[in-house]
Amino acid sequence: MSGIRIEDLTVSIGARPILQALSLEAHEGEFLVLLGPSGCGKSTLLGAVAGLVPVTSGRVLIGGEDVTDKDPAERHIGMVFQSYALYPTMTVERNLSFGLRVRRTPRAEIERRVRAAAELLQLTPLLGRRPAALSGGQRQRVAIGRALVREARVYLLDEPLSNLDASLRATLRRELKLLHRRLGATMIYVTHDQVEALTLATRIAVLDEGVLQQVGTPDEVYRRPANRFVAGFLGSPGMNFIDGRIARRDGCATFTGAGLEVPLDALDVTTVPDGCAVTLGIRPEHVALGSGPYAAAVRLVEPMGATRIITLDCDGTPLVSLEPGERPYADGERIPFSLDARHASLFDVSTGARI
Amino acid sequence: MRRASASVGRIVLHALVVLAALGVLLPLYVMIVTSLKSMDEIRSGALFALPQAPSLAAWKDAWSHACTGLACDGLHAGFANSLWIAVPSTLVAVALGALNGYVLALWRPRGSNLLFGLLMIGAFIPVQVMMYPLVRALGAVGLVGSLPGIVVVHVIFSMPLMTLLFRNYYAALPVELFNAARIDGAGFWTTWTLVLLPMSAPMLAVAAIMQVTGVWNDYLLGLVFAGHELAPMTVQLNNLINTTTGTRNYGVDMAATLLTSLVPLLVYFASGRWFVRGITAGALRG
Numbered sequence: 001m002s003g004i005r006i007e008d009l010t011v012s013i014g015a016r017p018i019l020q021a022l023s024l025e026a027h028e029g030e031f032l033v034l035l036g037p038s039g040c041g042k043s044t045l046l047g048a049v050a051g052l053v054p055v056t057s058g059r060v061l062i063g064g065e066d067v068t069d070k071d072p073a074e075r076h077i078g079m080v081f082q083s084y085a086l087y088p089t090m091t092v093e094r095n096l097s098f099g100l101r102v103r104r105t106p107r108a109e110i111e112r113r114v115r116a117a118a119e120l121l122q123l124t125p126l127l128g129r130r131p132a133a134l135s136g137g138q139r140q141r142v143a144i145g146r147a148l149v150r151e152a153r154v155y156l157l158d159e160p161l162s163n164l165d166a167s168l169r170a171t172l173r174r175e176l177k178l179l180h181r182r183l184g185a186t187m188i189y190v191t192h193d194q195v196e197a198l199t200l201a202t203r204i205a206v207l208d209e210g211v212l213q214q215v216g217t218p219d220e221v222y223r224r225p226a227n228r229f230v231a232g233f234l235g236s237p238g239m240n241f242i243d244g245r246i247a248r249r250d251g252c253a254t255f256t257g258a259g260l261e262v263p264l265d266a267l268d269v270t271t272v273p274d275g276c277a278v279t280l281g282i283r284p285e286h287v288a289l290g291s292g293p294y295a296a297a298v299r300l301v302e303p304m305g306a307t308r309i310i311t312l313d314c315d316g317t318p319l320v321s322l323e324p325g326e327r328p329y330a331d332g333e334r335i336p337f338s339l340d341a342r343h344a345s346l347f348d349v350s351t352g353a354r355i
Numbered sequence: 356m357r358r359a360s361a362s363v364g365r366i367v368l369h370a371l372v373v374l375a376a377l378g379v380l381l382p383l384y385v386m387i388v389t390s391l392k393s394m395d396e397i398r399s400g401a402l403f404a405l406p407q408a409p410s411l412a413a414w415k416d417a418w419s420h421a422c423t424g425l426a427c428d429g430l431h432a433g434f435a436n437s438l439w440i441a442v443p444s445t446l447v448a449v450a451l452g453a454l455n456g457y458v459l460a461l462w463r464p465r466g467s468n469l470l471f472g473l474l475m476i477g478a479f480i481p482v483q484v485m486m487y488p489l490v491r492a493l494g495a496v497g498l499v500g501s502l503p504g505i506v507v508v509h510v511i512f513s514m515p516l517m518t519l520l521f522r523n524y525y526a527a528l529p530v531e532l533f534n535a536a537r538i539d540g541a542g543f544w545t546t547w548t549l550v551l552l553p554m555s556a557p558m559l560a561v562a563a564i565m566q567v568t569g570v571w572n573d574y575l576l577g578l579v580f581a582g583h584e585l586a587p588m589t590v591q592l593n594n595l596i597n598t599t600t601g602t603r604n605y606g607v608d609m610a611a612t613l614l615t616s617l618v619p620l621l622v623y624f625a626s627g628r629w630f631v632r633g634i635t636a637g638a639l640r641g
Contacts, residue, residue, distance in 0.1 A: 052534050073540035085531035089553040098549075099539030146539070 002063040002153035009058035035197040036207035078147030082159040086131040093127040117145040228352035248274040259315035266342040281345040284322035292338025390609035413606035423594040433591030444509035445566040452517020460525035478515030500582025560629040568619040
């Protein structure tokens with residue numbers, strides 16, 4: 001048993017609440033990603049699990065044991081920090097072994113674990129170097145190695161890839177995913193990068209302003225966002241939001257707004273009253289250009305290599321489409337398009353909650 | 356035009372630097388040449404003239420024969436006293452300052468900001484104000500006129516500066532480093548001795564230089580708290596120059612003064628590089 005349970009956790013700094021009565025669970029072996037904009041409290045949450053941030057109320061359980069009042073050292077966790085936080089005066093080998101030496105692990109055991117971690121992370125030739133003589137990617141691997149030698153069942157990672165350049169980030173992201181599969185340990189990973197969240201997570205917890213917005217698999221969070229915040233935070237380019245109303249005719253619900261009439265047969269909207277103001281959310285990949293019942297003028301074309309981002313103007317409301325086509329568009333040209341309403345989401349105008 | 360005005364600026368700048376250097380070096384030159392002259396030559400009044408027959412007699416006199424009050428065996432006893440006082444005062448003050456800085460910057464116990472504020476206020480109160488109560492307090496525990504007494508006094512008065520230096524140095528480090536050590540299981544002392552102190556070399560050097568020179572150059576505290584037996588070099592120098600028996604030998608006065616300021620000078624020459632590096636360490640790290 002080495003899952004992590006967070007129960008009713010509140011963290012306040014002074015009178016300012018950072019996290020409010022938050023409950024969340026990372027099951028054993030899970031890769032749980034905490035995703036949110038900067039300042040949403042995700043790093044504070046990780047710090048509270050690690051024991052680095054004092055908890056105002058609530059409980060943290062690791063492997064079923066209440067560790068709320070325990071020292072970070074007693075929680076049997078490995079942690080990787082955003083700035084790597086390597087000890088600058090120590091060689092890679094001593095960085096890796098520091099936690100074991102402090103705990104008076106037998107010398108042979110230290111040797112074995114350091115060798116194993118170095119082998120796994122391809123650090124063996126670097127063991128004699130100081131952190132200053134390492135590249136960013138190498139430093140990051142040492143930071144991961146330092147957590148690994150603890151042979152903890154729970155690992156906490158605080159934006160570990162954010163200080164690396166884009167190509168290295170993608171490489172290390174894949175390595176991390178393979179590493180997680182190989183270790184089978186519980187991991188909590190904090191990031192503001194949705195690509196990292198979607199590619200790595202078994203489940204994503206989206207946070208905003210200290211409040212949990214949604215917890216679910218990457219697919220659930222992306223396809224069925226619980227509210228407008230989650231819908232807008234995930235996806236690039238972001239989801240289109242169109243304000244309008246629900247109209248019922250002969251038992252069929254239709255969304256009208258921005259000059260569009262979208263039949264909603266595919267969505268369950270029986271609870272929504274006629275004339276109710278809603279926001280329709282539709283992802284750019286579900287706006288198909290070239291044919292369909294609607295038409296709008298092209299405002300902007302942004303080629304991205306494999307795809308293009310095309311911004312249309314629907315009665316003043318911008319509508320973004322992501323499409324792989326090659327047909328040239330003239331500025332202001334009116335083109336037909338269709339919306340795949342099966343993938344649309346409806347949100348309450350006032351609360352932003354999914355309908 | 357820009358080039359011309361820039362070079363005018365450089366000329367003015369260099370002229371100012373040369374003037375400042377002269378302001379420091381001329382008196383030093385006079386002291387050195389005077390210390391190498393005989394009394395007859397000094398009396399002739401040619402202040403800037405080079406010595407006609409350079410001799411180290413005045414230096415020998417100052418070191419081992421000149422009268423400092425009743426005794427007439429030169430400054431060498433004061434030199435030893437100053438060393439005895441400066442070494443422990445520096446070691447204890449730097450160690451305690453680093454420990455204070457570590458606690459105030461990283462552990463931040465309840466009330467640590469208040470404590471730091473009070474310490475800083477302490478730095479702005481003139482030493483003289485605290486002299487009398489401190490004499491009474493040390494007298495009550497029998498420490499006046501002893502080595503532990505004068506060391507304790509130096510350590511007390513160094514605390515604001517030493518603490519400030521290390522607190523700011525540690526506060527500029529990424530807090531994640533401290534957190535990593537805590538996760539790794541290092542406790543209060545282990546984190547300090549194994550992680551932070553090895554990183555503090557530049558600041559340890561700065562603090563030690565400031566403390567050595569501060570203690571060495573101190574006159575008042577040494578006069579009041581060290582007592583007669585342990586009178587530091589500065590106190591003996593004052594006695595030597597104020598001794599009114601016999602003829603006044605200006606050469607000996609100059610030599611004695613130079614001897615007394617030798618240690619801080621050597622410390623600066625030997626470690627100036629470290630000093631600059633330590634002072635700018637916070638800004639240039641990374």
